[in-house]
Amino acid sequence: MTKVLYPGSFDPLTKGHMNIIKQAYELFDEVIIAVLQNPLKTSGLLTIEERMEIIKNIYQKTNNVKVITANGAAVDIALLYECKAIIRGLRSLSDYDYEVKLQQINKEISNNKVNTICLFADKEYQFVSSSMVKEILNLNKDISKYVDPIVKEKMLIKKRS
Numbered sequence: 001m002t003k004v005l006y007p008g009s010f011d012p013l014t015k016g017h018m019n020i021i022k023q024a025y026e027l028f029d030e031v032i033i034a035v036l037q038n039p040l041k042t043s044g045l046l047t048i049e050e051r052m053e054i055i056k057n058i059y060q061k062t063n064n065v066k067v068i069t070a071n072g073a074a075v076d077i078a079l080l081y082e083c084k085a086i087i088r089g090l091r092s093l094s095d096y097d098y099e100v101k102l103q104q105i106n107k108e109i110s111n112n113k114v115n116t117i118c119l120f121a122d123k124e125y126q127f128v129s130s131s132m133v134k135e136i137l138n139l140n141k142d143i144s145k146y147v148d149p150i151v152k153e154k155m156l157i158k159k160r161s
């Protein structure tokens with residue numbers, strides 16, 4: 001059984017993330033989505049609990065997708081959950097620059113136990129990002145093209161409150 005970990009902030013989950021998750025659960029036996037607090041991203045809109053609730057809701061009927069949250073390094077979480085690899089999605093050259101360094105560090109600190117697998121979103125989702133979704137919402141424009149209806153509803157409620 002091959003388990004993989006897909007870590008990220010998912011603030012909020014976008015159709016870009018969902019495209020990567022679908023590719024991953026079709027390739028591997030189980031995908032564990034780890035919702036993590038990124039200390040470099042301070043402008044969180046949804047709480048970790050809200051992000052998890054949304055993702056659980058969306059994947060409740062997909063048996064080989066699980067959602068967790070944890071503190072610490074993605075490699076340690078991967079080892080804890082017996083994941084063979086970390087999944088990352090690649091969008092642009094700037095993603096590549098960052099990811100290539102991250103995978104090297106992750107290999108080193110896990111003594112080569114955790115590898116990284118990069119997947120590419122289909123072209124219509126390639127440039128979708130959580131920050132773009134938040135900006136569009138702030139401009140009071142429709143985000144339906146970029147997120148699941150469950151995400152849209154939650155974001156609108158959150159914006160009003």
Ligand code: ADP
Pocket residue numbers: 007008009010011014015016017020087088089090091095119120121125126127128129130131
């Ligand atoms: P973001 O970078 O948008 O804040 P996350 O930290 O939640 O998102 O990202 C988790 C992972 O998903 C990262 O590897 C990121 O590059 C990838 N990802 C996010 N959006 C897309 C997309 N549209 N296409 C491919 N990969 C993506």
